[in-house]
Amino acid sequence: MNKLTKLSIKKFRNVAPTTLEFRPGLNVLLGKNAAGKTTLLRLLSTAVGSQDEVLRDDVLEVSYRVSGTSLDFEHTITRTRVDEPVLPTEPGRPMQAGLSNLQQTDAFVFEKNGSIVEKARVLSNEVTLERAGQQSRVDLRLMRRRDPFTSLYFGLLSTEQAATANDLVKDIISSRLRSAGRMDESLERLNALLDLEVKREDSSKSSTWNIEDVPRSMYFILSDSMPEGTSATFSLEFLERAARVLGYESATARFDVERLSPEPSQQIVRLSNLRFFFKRPGEEVSHDLLSYGQKRLLSFFAHADASQDMIVADELVNGLHHEWISACLNEIGDRQAFLTSQNPLLLDFLRFDSAEEVRRTFILCERTSGESGSQLIWRNPTEEEADSFFSAYQTGIQRVSDILLTKGLW
Structure with a gap:
């Protein structure tokens, strides 16, 4: 699996030139509001090929390094x-x-x-x-x-x-890093997915999608035979996993089906109006009846399914029960992830085997002000800071979030 190991910034907005190093697993951005955490996630996504529209017109000079299979x-x-x-x-x-x-x-x-x-x-x-x-x-x-x-x-x-x-x-x-870009801190990614339309031409086995970064398990609907009628229901792997975490037995995705060609030999169909339905004994609910936290979890599972190598998520734990945070981290698996969180619950799930792993895990984000204006400082902890953190972590007395606060790193 391909991993991002380093990002060097020579010129980008008001960011001080820097080189950041990353671990192969979970990487977490720490800092106060307006310290540039979301901007850094946008830059990471743009650099590896998932263009963020907010940065589309930015002048920059950056480089990144990938360790590939x-x-x-x-x-x-x-x-x-x-x-x-x-x-x-x-x-x-x-x-x-x-x-x-x-x-x-x-x-x-x-x-x-x-x-x-x-x-x-x-x-x-x-x-x-x-x-x-x-x-x-x-x-x-x-x-x-x-x-x-x-x-x-x-x-x-x-x-x-x-x-x-x-x-x-x-x-x-x-060797290319495959990522679906940045998942926002709210429900924009889920709302974009619900607007999905796909046009399928059976005669040429081709299809067109109206959005990028479609969950990978959704591509399998193209190989299924299209049922008669005005709707089609599909089972999706990421949706089934999300349903179990939310306490349902199963879930399905349902599209409206519109047939665009009158000729049976050249069938062209359009799938639209995507809805998700969650089932357990005596109950079936659509996604619009889920709570905000449930929708956030559904959004993350869909986003993770679209991200083959690298997952980028802003304020991952927004609205999530602590057990669901564990489920999200399990969903990440062996992939690399870049996350932000103002909630200590995410930080307390982190585990470390060395001070060097600590140094590469955290990216400290800070905004400073001077005569020339404000500047963003992004950096890894120093070796001294990482050693101090890891010594406290090894005692097992304090939680990760408490150590970060005690050491002045968060």
């Missing part, structure tokens, strides 16, 4: 603002002030057993590849604009090298 790599993202002159509307008139456009450059370095096996530079209109000292360039101007990793993939497939290094191409693509 087959390859390790470093990805540097540079966004600069470029002013382009506006041509005059009438001949003889001077050019007007320029339009400001954002230009992004993505540089990749892939390594296997410590040795570089591929370098790549991705621009909006081209990909430059370098392997064993040999360079090649692929023109992307005729291709639809894609995210940098997908552009890199098509660039690799378009080179003559790809035919003789197919295994390496597969390793490069499989």
Whole structure:
């Protein structure tokens, strides 16, 4: 499973340049309100490829490092603002002030057993590849604009090298961190999921979805035969697990079905108006009758199902019973997670085997003010702070949240 090990920030908003290190499991951001915790989660999501609209127009220079199953790599993202002159509307008139456009450059370095096996530079209109000292360039101007990793993939497939290094191409693509981005602190992610529509064309076995980051278990509905009638009901793995945590015996997802083609041989159907139903003896309730905390848990289970390698969740424990927090952490399993919480309940579930693990687990977020204005300071604990925390943790007397407060880390 691919893991994010490091994030370096050279330029981003009012954040002081920093390098953050992470553990393979749970990582927790600590800090007061307005210290940038949510902003850091947004940046992490954007860096690994799940674009956050709030940061879409931000100038930045950041890099992150991934330890992958087959390859390790470093990805540097540079966004600069470029002013382009506006041509005059009438001949003889001077050019007007320029339009400001954002230009992004993505540089990749892939390594296997410590040795570089591929370098790549991705621009909006081209990909430059370098392997064993040999360079090649692929023109992307005729291709639809894609995210940098997908552009890199098509660039690799378009080179003559790809035919003789197919295994390496597969390793490069499989090393990508797969994440559904940031789950918000409320119910936006669940509401977006409820707006899901999918159009299925049985003749071509193709489908289109109106949202990104669909839970993986929902893709299996495309292989099921479509029942007759105006609705279709499906069992989903993440939904069944959430139902058991909430005290129900089972749960199903139900779509309205609209048939768009009159020809049986070319059936096109649209699924919409998604609803979830939870059942136990003598009772069936739809998701809209669940409490806020129950909806939050359902939202997290759906979000986790869409996040294959890395889970990002803001204020995870909002509205959750303490037993449900344990269920959410079990749902994360072996995946890497980046979480925030102002509630000590989450912190008290954390476990540590060394001071170094403590240092990589926590990201301390602080806002400072000076003559030049406010600045965000993001950092891991120092080795001294981590040693002090771990010594107190080993005694088993205080809870994790109490140690953090005592040591001035939270």
